[in-house]
Amino acid sequence: MNATDFAAGQWTRATGTGVDPHEYRRVTEALTSVAHWGPSFLSTGHRYLQRAEDAGSSRSAGEYLLTAARWFHLATLAPYADAPRAAAEADRALSRALTVLEPGARRVTGEGFTGWLRGPADAPGTVVLVPGLDSAKEEFLDLASALLARGLAVFAMDGPGQGVLAATTTFVPDYEQVVGRIVDALGVARVGLVGLSLGGYFAARAAALEPRVAAVATVSGPFRLDWEELPPPVRDIMARRAGGADAAQEFVRHVDLTALAPHIAAPLLVVDGGQDVIPGVTNGEPLARLAPHGTYLSVPHGDHLLGNARPDWLPHLGDHFTHTLTGTPA
Known part of the structure; x- marks a missing residue:
């Protein structure tokens, strides 16, 4: 399956996860191979981690971390040798987000x-x-x-x-x-x-x-x-x-x-x-x-x-x- 067909097949699942549909399209339209899916989604997640670091409030930081967790998880949906790393990144981002947003x-x-x-x-x-x-x-x-x-x-x-x-x-x-x-x-x-x-x-x-x-x-x-x-x-x-x-x-x-x-x-x-x-x-x-x-x-x-x-x-x-x-x- 080519990258376009794979991205179309994951469309409602990804947007149901909560990522922005316009950003999803921007990320996936740049893919030339399904092999690039994992690295591209991991890179997108890392951009949200940086936004969390630069955020002006803890609330914004937590929301960026939740978005990072979503992108890291989606990185694992295509065959990807570094999938365990992406899953671990998703877990860490969610943990950091909930620690900030929901202390309880x-x-x-x-x-x-x-x-x-x-x-x-x-x-x-x-x-x-x-x-x-x-x-x-x-x-x-x-x-x-x-x-x-x-x-x-x-x-x-x-x-x-x-x-x-x-x-x-x-x-x-x-x-x-x-x-x-x-x-x-x-x-x-x-x-x-x-x-x-x-x-x-x-x-x-x-x-x-x-x-x-x-x-x-x-x-x-x-x-x-x-x-x-x-x-x-x-x-x-x-x-x-x-x-x-x-x-x-x-x-x-x-x-x-x-x-x-x-x-x-x-x-x-x-x-x-x-x-x-x-x-x-x-x-x-x-x-x-x-x-x-x-x-x-x-x-x-x-x-x-x-x-x-x-x-x-x-x-x-x-x-x-x-x-x-x-x-x-x-």
Whole structure:
């Protein structure tokens, strides 16, 4: 795939992450090869770090640091030898930003996870944001903001094989174990889970097997994966994150929610985009149908992660967690 086509394919995902669409176009239009993607995005992130250093207020510095974190994360989306460095830069920039902007934010790290807990200490509910195949905690800052605005606490995390942990860990199918350790570390009685893309599988599986999950939502999450039908780029990413092609095939074999869906006792919202059609990936309608308390929201014009249709689903997701976790009308 050439750089123009790759940039077009990442357009709504990148703008959904929160980068300026005009700057995204300026950066990507200058690319002559996909190989230049990582270095160009890393360089853009570094420019924001310099702006943070030169800022006239701590607020401006923090906002520049958040933007730097977004660009550093996006640098990892194309094959890039220095991707671990970009992920580490994203993690550092986010940490610096939250230290400045939200002094009450708390870094929480344990076996197989790390992330930031944000929001009021007396929040009526806590939502864990679970990333997917090649996403990370820095990608869903707008989703976190929407939930924080409703008075909920949010834990945005990287799990095994994800984000800053991708350099030292690999995917695990039994994600409910990770979620259980997170609930213990956060010191709460129950949590909500939002799973994005492959994170939708992780979240749904955890909801079926971890009783402290009180609400769950998936966004563009797979119901089932078929290795033989997956496009080569998806297989390649899966192999990198799972620890090799054989390990990736074995991992994919576990991604099937047929038997687990009926055991999801928590209220479940499944969000899909009608334009999100990836060979080898079964969308979430069967998950919502088989779960005892499942609701299906399909946005016909939505693409993968529905970055092109946020008003059509993000308020619904916020309502889902507000009502379920707090017991009050959305």
